[in-house]
Amino acid sequence: MFGLVEGGDIFGTITELDTHQSGDPDKVKIYMQIIVFSFSIIFAIIVLNLIIALFNSAYEQSMKVCQFHNYLHLSMFYLSF
Helix, strand or coil: CHHHCHHHHHHHHCCCHHHHHHHHHHHHHHHHHHHHHHHHHHHHHHHHHHHHHHHHHHHHHHHHHHHHHHHHHHHHHCCCC
């Protein structure tokens, strides 16, 4: 997973390009850096969104349990009279 975050797969693919056939080596380096950094940023955003969704789901489930227990205590309170 750390290799994906750092863009190791993309970096390995781009470094195998033949610079004579792909164009100016300086442009290739710039494009390579843009692709690797954009991949890393997009990957981090996706992982953070997954973590937020996980916490949101756990919060909703715990709130459902709390509401059930509140209704149970409230009904027991009214039945005691």
